[in-house]
Amino acid sequence: MDTIRQIRKTLRRISFLLRRGRMERELAEEMETHRAMMPPGNGSEFGSAVRLREESRDAWSWTWVEQFLQDLAYGVRALRHAPAFTLGALAILALGVGVNLAEFQIFDAMLFHRLNIRDVDSCVEFARISRQGRSPGFPSGAVEVYAAQSTSFAWLISEDTSFEMAIEGDPPQRTALVSPNYFGSLGVLPAWGRLLDSRDAQPGAPAVAVMAYPYWQTRWGADPHVVGRIVRINDKPVQIVGVLPYTFDGLWGRRTALWLPAAIRPSIVAGGVPLSQDFSRPSELLFGRLKPGVPRTAGEAELTSITRQLMRIQPRAFREDDRIQGEPVQATLTRGLTRSPAAFVFIAMVLLVLVSASANLGNMLLARGLARQREIAIRLAIGASRGRIVRQLMTENFLLATLGAAASVAFGAIAARLLMIWMGAPPDLRMRIVWSWRIVVAGLFLTFLAVLFFGLPSAFQTVKPERRKIRLRQSLVAIQVAVSCLLLIVSGILAQHGIKSAALEMAFDYRHMIVVDPRLYTGNLPAAIARQKLDALSTRMSGLPGVDGVTASVIPPLSGRVAMDSLPGLPHIYRNAVAASYFATMGLRIVRGRTFLPEERDAVIVSESAARAAWPNQDAPGKIWNYAGAKRTVVGVVKDSGANLLADPESIEAYIPIADAEVQSSALILHTRGDRPCWSE
């Protein structure tokens, strides 16, 4: 019954509104008659006809809607009449909110848009955990066994991006070797042609590969006829069968050129051991998805027990207390951010910019209120209530906020893109600014919040008598000054930090160093031959005019290559495999002990910082250290090189001899006298 009454009431109201001209005329007539009928001078009054008519109108109109529309129209007029104020306020909102949006978009690009795969939430990355830390890589032999024996998983896939290959005689490019079910399990669809599947892993199957989108674009001019073409990879013919979509860049997220089935690795890469027998290098990353209803711990336990069995056959491939632990892929992506307090400092700073901008806006609104004092006094005098005027001022402010939100979204989008370019972010797929409705919502939310928090007090002060305005102004200015000071101090600290690291003393003479990469890994050579070649090359190089030293290392300093280990209780260890002559050539003084002897394999030399961290107040040489897959004797302590301090100020360094498997990835480092000598073949 109530609802019927309600509907009838609404219908009546609408019909009144539709006939409002007539209704008002009739009401006016009725009230006029009433006044005429009243006997003069009997002490009673009719009241203000204008106000009573307005009150009557309120009975049948949706007052607040009408008032809102009136206020809006009034606000538009008021803002148009003060273009300097309007533009100023919009600029402040666009800046204050825009930088926050830009920051959102950059974090968004870094964290949330990285993976474009099916069931991303249930995809787990596995790693080996032991007392010595966490290592994500598995030997390919183990991956084969996991795939064959485990029963907890809907699928297990592997990805190995550790190989660089020469494609059509170009400088080597990073490639990815993947298990046959990789693309099918992740639900990745090709941009062109087809992707890899189980038929490519059959014995005797023709060698095929698919191209990553950016590589296809930049090196091959996005030519669709590349599909079907035979390309020489490490001097072997391989047919290109497809192109990956733009949105997919692998689970590990390194930029790669080419994707190949792992099964063809022995025929293309040096050391042609079939995958199932290869336990030499733990470079395969393992991902999986559990069967429905199977908890992650059950999957981990199953993989750990298979690993225990494998250890009996291949003890050198694992650490003795290795167990397998899984982590959602999405979580591994955000790990970097949650670990770094710098990111939170940054977020807080950018939010403070917003607070400062909003305080500024509040001050501007207050000043404008003072300037409109006459207008407001008149409106109060003709009977407007203070609440009504505050409502009108806030309508005007929210109009400003809406415009400000639009401006800040635009500014934020531009700023995010500029920042990405300015930060020198690699033109990487994963670091793409993606347009999303979330940004618009965030922009609206922040501007409305800013206007509500700083506009409302100003509006209240505007309609109040004079005396307390000064106090609000003072506190708004105080907020601005305080926030600006804080920002200045923090950015001062950050800048100082930056200057310090830029001016970092390198312990070695990097100005006279030349790195030569002989690209032995393209030749598919056995270790002994590779070693011979490297030695021969280094002898030849040392004979060149102007060269006064030649040495070899797997990771030339400042080359951008990095091998890092994490051991419990120690800072990040930057590992390098080097020749015995490395320290002398680089000018890194050996503080204690000696360099490697020829044929010495299980030795390690540590930096001074590493010695201090691992054996505080003890003599490092002679210590036995379980490091990089072997029990090693510390034979020497060298000066810190400073090469990795830029990226990781807390880090320490360790050097091991170049193992057979790594000879082919070694580079030669030449130290020259004076100016660069002229080179000729």
Place this chain on the structure above:
Amino acid sequence: MPVIPMPKGALAMLILRVLQSGPLHGYAIAQRIRQLSEEVLGAEEGSIYPALQRILVEGWVAAKWGTSESGRRVRFYRLTPDGVAQLKRELKDYERATAAIQAILRLA
């Protein structure tokens, strides 16, 4: 005489009450209310018109143009069945409230 603030809706209730005996035009409603209570209208007789408009929208009264005793064109207001029910409801609520207050006053 000091003006006693009247509870909200008292004017609407009084209008319904005076219309119970038959249709009346605006001026007559004001006169009848004045006889019943001086305070409700206060200094403003015109305040019955916003109240009448609200009651019209609620559907408790209906309005019709006619001619007054003195030959003027006036609008007559008549109680609708909904209005009768509403008046009954309001009187009952009022009695309940006053009974409760009186009970408290007696105890005190």
